[in-house]
Amino acid sequence: xxxxxxxxxxxxxxxxxxxxxxxxxxxxxxxxxxxxxxxxxxxxxxxxxxxxxxxxxxxxxxxxxxxxxxxxxxxxxxxxxxxxxxxxxxxxxxxxxxxxxxxxxxxxxxxxxxxxxxxxxxxxxxxxxxxxxxxxxxxxxxxxxxxxxxxxxxxxxxxxxxxxxxxxxxxxxxxxxxxxxxxxxxxxxxxxxxxxxxxxxxxxxxxxxxxxxxxxxxxxxxxxxxxxxxxxxxxxxxxxxxxxxxxxxxxxxxxxxxxxxxxxxxxxxxxxxxxxx
Amino acid sequence: xxxxxxxxxxxxxxxxxxxxxxxxxxxxxxxxxxxxxxxxxxxxxxxxxxxxxxxxxxxxxxxxxxxxxxxxxxxxxxxxxxxxxxxxxxxxxxxxxxxxxxxxxxxxxxxxxxxxxxxxxxxxxxxxxxxxxxxxxxxxxxxxxxxxxxxxxx
Numbered sequence: 291x292x293x294x295x296x297x298x299x300x301x302x303x304x305x306x307x308x309x310x311x312x313x314x315x316x317x318x319x320x321x322x323x324x325x326x327x328x329x330x331x332x333x334x335x336x337x338x339x340x341x342x343x344x345x346x347x348x349x350x351x352x353x354x355x356x357x358x359x360x361x362x363x364x365x366x367x368x369x370x371x372x373x374x375x376x377x378x379x380x381x382x383x384x385x386x387x388x389x390x391x392x393x394x395x396x397x398x399x400x401x402x403x404x405x406x407x408x409x410x411x412x413x414x415x416x417x418x419x420x421x422x423x424x425x426x427x428x429x430x431x432x433x434x435x436x437x438x439x440x441x442x443x444x445x446x447x448x449x450x451x452x453x454x455x456x457x458x459x460x461x462x463x464x465x466x467x468x469x470x471x472x473x474x475x476x477x478x479x480x481x482x483x484x485x486x487x488x489x490x491x492x493x494x495x496x497x498x499x500x501x502x503x504x505x506x507x508x509x510x511x512x513x514x515x516x517x518x519x520x521x522x523x524x525x526x527x528x529x530x531x532x533x534x535x536x537x538x539x540x541x542x543x544x545x546x547x548x549x550x551x552x553x554x555x556x557x558x559x560x561x562x563x564x565x566x567x
Numbered sequence: 568x569x570x571x572x573x574x575x576x577x578x579x580x581x582x583x584x585x586x587x588x589x590x591x592x593x594x595x596x597x598x599x600x601x602x603x604x605x606x607x608x609x610x611x612x613x614x615x616x617x618x619x620x621x622x623x624x625x626x627x628x629x630x631x632x633x634x635x636x637x638x639x640x641x642x643x644x645x646x647x648x649x650x651x652x653x654x655x656x657x658x659x660x661x662x663x664x665x666x667x668x669x670x671x672x673x674x675x676x677x678x679x680x681x682x683x684x685x686x687x688x689x690x691x692x693x694x695x696x697x698x699x700x701x702x703x704x705x706x707x708x709x710x711x712x713x714x715x716x717x718x719x720x721x
Contacts, residue, residue: 409716439716466711469635473666476626476641478710485643500715506706 300384314366321359331392332417333552339384340373347529349414363413389532393418398494402430408499437479480510490515498524518556578619579645595678601665614651623669628662652676
């Protein structure tokens with residue numbers, strides 16, 4: 291059985307380009323060493339192997355319409371992610387995937403789209419942003435809200451600048467704290483929701499960030515009139531097999547690797563505060 | 568309805584407020600304008616006014632000697648600045664600075680406290696409006712304190 295046929299065997303990839311996003315975060319463009327790059331949907335993830343260190347699940351952060359390589363944005367928070375974030379151009383690594391569910395960019399056609407990202411949660415949402423902007427005329431209002439720790443932690447700064455200059459997208463950034471040189475919003479990202487203009491009855495909300503932030507955001511969206519059935523979040527758990535066999539990422543009746551990571555909020559809301567899960 | 572009273576009642580903070588009570592509150596109100604960089608108040612000063620922001624952005628800051636101030640909140644049009652007027656010893660705990668041209672309605676805190684003491688109904692109506700603001704800020708502060716975007720939370 292070849293690597294392409296066996297989902298447990300990583301395929302060889304190399305780093306085509308590295309972009310240092312912040313002090314501890316890098317975006318890696320990964321090119322297949324053999325064969326074409328598989329297609330993927332916005333919201334899906336790959337299992338990346340840092341040889342000799344380990345394997346970790348990382349969502350794609352690049353444009354699904356680009357066919358050359360995968361883009362992954364990796365933050366150095368542990369042994370494997372640290373090894374990946376330190377990779378240089380030309381370095382080899384293993385890759386399995388794509389796996390998991392996608393953001394509802396098709397279902398949202400004709401509706402307003404509200405994208406709420408917290409911290410590194412902007413990375414798994416970026417492919418959805420590319421898709422929505424590429425077909426901008428098919429959607430109603432498009433709103434992007436992004437919260438992060440401080441101004442120096444803002445991801446994709448140049449790209450955010452370009453998106454902000456568009457007249458057909460409303461973008462607000464907020465940080466938890468700043469010095470007086472920062473002229474933007476300061477405060478938590480759910481606070482921005484009541485300030486924005488959108489039709490809550492006809493809005494698809496896509497939310498990604500730390501779980502606490504997503505819970506507060508879903509609550510603020512609900513208060514604004516968005517039903518839980520129209521809120522989608524991306525979950526993160528310790529994934530191992532990535533195909534729903536090993537049970538490491540079991541979350542109630544679901545496996546995050548197979549039934550997620552993108553999940554409708556009403557399906558899992560009751561489980562998010564259960565400590566034992 | 569007088570001009571100032573109309574402006575006060577049009578502010579989202581007073582949405583649905585009884586017109587008669589609005590008249591009473593407006594008796595304590597005045598129009599204010601702050602240039603960019605001008606302070607609405609400084610930490611330690613007497614908390615003698617509530618600010619209903621009509622236009623502009625106000626940053627709430629805390630400063631230590633020899634260090635740059637840290638901004639931990641921004642308030643803008645439709646929001647209010649200042650809750651210390653309700654709680655003895657009525658002193659501001661933080662600085663509030665206009666980061667753009669800011670227009671606001673200032674409500675004299677001593678005047679409002681006296682009217683609230685004299686009229687339980689007014690006092691309760693004011694409490695019902697301020698308590699959600701304070702509760703929301705407490706939630707937001709807890710969320711900020713959790714440092715959910717920090718490495719320990721990643």
